[in-house]
Amino acid sequence: MVSSFIRLLSTFGFSAFLLVHAAPAHLSEPSVKHAWQQIPADWEVHDAPAADHPITLKIGLKQSRIDELIDSLYQVSDPFHGRYGQHLSRLEVEELVAPHADTVDVVDSWLISHGVDPSSDVTRNGAGDWISIRLPLSKVESMLSTKYQIYKHKRTSEKIVRTLSYSLPRDLHDHIDIIQPTTMFDNMRKMHATSHVNKVDPSSTLSAAELAALPDVTGPNGQQIAASCNTTVTPTCLMQLYRTEGYVPKAANKGNRIGITGFLEQFINFVDLQTFFSKFRPDALGANVTVISVDGGLNDQTIPGVEANLDNQYTEGITFPTPNIFYSTPGTAPTINDSVTPPQRDEPYIDWLNFVLSHDDMPFSFTTSYGGDEQTFPKEFAVRACNLFAQLGARGASIMFSSGDGGVGAGTCETNDGTNRTIFQPVFPATCPFVTGVGATFQIAPEKGIFFSQGGFSVYFPRPSFQDKAVPPFLQKLGNTYKGLFTPGGRGVPDVSAQGEGFQVVVGGEVESVGGTSASSPTFAGIVTLLNDFRISNGKPPLGFLNPLLYSVGVPGFVDILLGNNPGCGTPGFNATEGWDAITGLGTPDFVKLKSLIG
Structure with missing residues (x-):
């Protein structure tokens, strides 16, 4: 044009x-x-x-035709629609937007x-x-x-x-x-809660023989899970708990890949990755992550990032030998440039989205552990960014985001519109209806929703149709509790959940115990990558935008979490309950059941 x-x-x-x-x-x-x-x-x-x-x-x-793009997105993502799985090409998407x-x-x-x-x-x-x-x-x-x-x-x-x-x-x-940059002050803060990072005390660590002597725990589907997984999470724990153990990916040569985003100078360290493999996934030794630089992004090996190492070690740990792609996008905590400081790209998020969308070939699943209180983003920005995720979904990508680590609201829980009212604070981009928000659980047999798992209801985005059956029963149980503190007609978060505490991560050669929904998102994304592998290896297209599937035929593929709450804003927060809830969503994945449902 x-x-x-x-x-x-x-x-x-x-x-x-x-x-x-x-x-x-x-x-x-x-x-x-x-x-x-x-x-x-x-x-x-x-x-x-x-x-x-x-x-x-x-x-x-x-x-010009964004409504047509969103209509197409829902059609190709609805398992009951005739266009299901017929994802759009880059040129088709560009024509619509x-x-x-x-x-x-x-x-x-x-x-x-x-x-x-x-x-x-x-x-x-x-x-x-x-x-x-x-x-x-x-x-x-x-x-x-x-x-x-x-x-x-x-x-x-x-x-x-x-x-x-x-x-x-x-x-x-x-x-x-x-x-x-004009009025957006939030800079996509990472979700990782630093209070959940603790050096492992060797004196309190059981030996391999002592760990092996502990009796296994029986999982929700009769699977045997190492008892140590109750407090110490490794790839083996996740494979046992979510029943991916024994599945060997076959579609790596057919384009199946997973993408991991890196912002704020979070770099994946290759030596740490090999150390992680030697300790927790020996058969993956020698495998690596492909780093793609977006607009000059670096991957400094002298600065191992907790967030980047967590994301990449666990996506690779779950999906090996599926190719893992780490996108390094420049931009840190913003600085004021002077004569010796180069120009700073302090809003890298749109740069990354446009970069990925500009390529004909891209991963079929993405995980991102960054975000911020929805109200700190101008609504115009949130809507426009959300529409970029719609473009990714229309092209066949599944997009996972951490739901946040603040319970029902971090910080002061006050509105920023001048009224200083107390409200629960949902996190964007997890509130975008075109991404899958991932909350956090902990412990096993049974799993419980953990206190920091952020959940609630969007102020900017109304409830999407795929939640029309799942969310109202939760609101009915809630009744008038917390009336005025949230928007009951808003898009509910999270959609699903996964383990989010006690992850064993190698950083600078040492094992650290890491927690946060930033651990849950790559975990769930890894399982989605395996589901994509199963479909692609059987001649079917990737899953693409997940939510219409998850809330319909996918519901039986989740373990419903019935315990836990996410306090915040001076309240006990929401309770985990039967069905969807605003702390664990639909629950945690059962790979075996999901594989049969999407087959």
């Missing part, structure tokens, strides 16, 4: 066009696109940035009015629905009728350049979904 003014630019040049169109008369006066009523919690104004501070604006243009020619024209006309050449200054993705421009701060402030400040985080001392509001000509509001 080539707009009329781009054709004119190519014929007569930017300077000639700018003379005629320097101030388009049809653009209306600026009006606020998004604003916070107050400075987001934990941030404070630190200083004023320099006028020449470089900003890379990412502008999300209105996607490409902006209308009118949108391209009016946005480019606005850029030209500010001296930006759309033919040379602007970078566009394949679909043309995202554009990027590198500009000095003074130019950005003029374009967005705003004023940026340097904000400092009160606890971490991190600094970011943001604004509390920005404006666009009213005529552009229907053509631009979002512009960043």
Whole structure:
């Protein structure tokens, strides 16, 4: 799609066009696109940035046929629909999300009015629905009728350049979904709870002979599980508990892979991976993870990351010999650039999504252990990012996200709309209906929902149709308890759960015990990868977007968790109960049963 003014630019040049169109008369006066009523919690104004501070604006243009894309997503993901499994190609998805020619024209006309050449200054993705421009701060402030400040985080001392509001000509509001970096202060914090990391005390560790002498525990389906798994989780524990033991993947040469995301300078250490294999998965010794750099992302072997090691050691530990892909995307806790500090990509999330979507070939399952309180993301951003997950799902990918480690709400549990009301805080992106949110359990025979497993109901996203049967019974049992603290008509989280405490992870050559829903998500994603392997090796397409399947034919494939609660916000939180609940979702997976259900 080539707009009329781009054709004119190519014929007569930017300077000639700018003379005629320097101030388009049809653009209306600026009006606020998004604003916070107050400075987001934990941030404070630190200083004023320099006028020449470089900003890379990412502008999300209105996607012309996004409703058709979402309709297609549900059709190819519904096991009862005739199109089930007929996933879309990259080009088919790009055609559905490409902006209308009118949108391209009016946005480019606005850029030209500010001296930006759309033919040379602007970078566009394949679909043309995202554009990027590198500009000095003074130019950005003029374009967005705003004023940026340097904000400092009160606890971490991190600094970011943001604004509390920005404006666009009213005529552009229907053509631009979002512009960043502007008002999004959250930087996709990792879900891992550092309070759950403890060095293993050798004096308290049982020897191999002592462990072997412990009597096995009988699992929910009669399987035998090592008693040590009650407190010390290894790949063998997970394979026994979720009944993948003995399954040998066969579809590695048919494209089945799992993708693991890495942000905030979390790097997978190869030596630690081999040490992990030697201790907990000896048959995988010599296998490795393929690292893909997104926009210059590194994988520094001198800085082993707890999160990255956890994710990769357990996805590989469960799925070996299936190929594992680790995506390293640059961007850390944001810094204020100076003459010696290179430009910092402090919002790497959209970069990663656009990178993956730009390729024809990609993994069939992904796990991500990053997110933040939903309210800290502007709704426009959350919706637009959620639609990117819809694009991934339509192309046949299953996307897992940690549900969070804050029970029913971390921090103060206060709203950030100026009213300071107490509400439960769900975590985004787990609240996006197009991803599968994974909560956490602990112990075995029986498994229980663990206290930190974050769950609840979205404020931004209404309950999707696939939850219409599962969620209302939970709400009926709850009655008026916590009335006003959550949105009962919102999308419920989590969808499923898996073990999330006591994971044995090798970091810097030493074994650490790690917990969090950041352990649960890669665990569940590993099992989904094996389910994909089973389907692909039998000539069937991968599962793709999971939720419509999980909440229908998949329900009998889960062990219902009946114990546990997730306190927070001064309350005991939600209780695990029969059926779906807002701490463990549908329950934990039984690979054998799920394999028969999806066969």
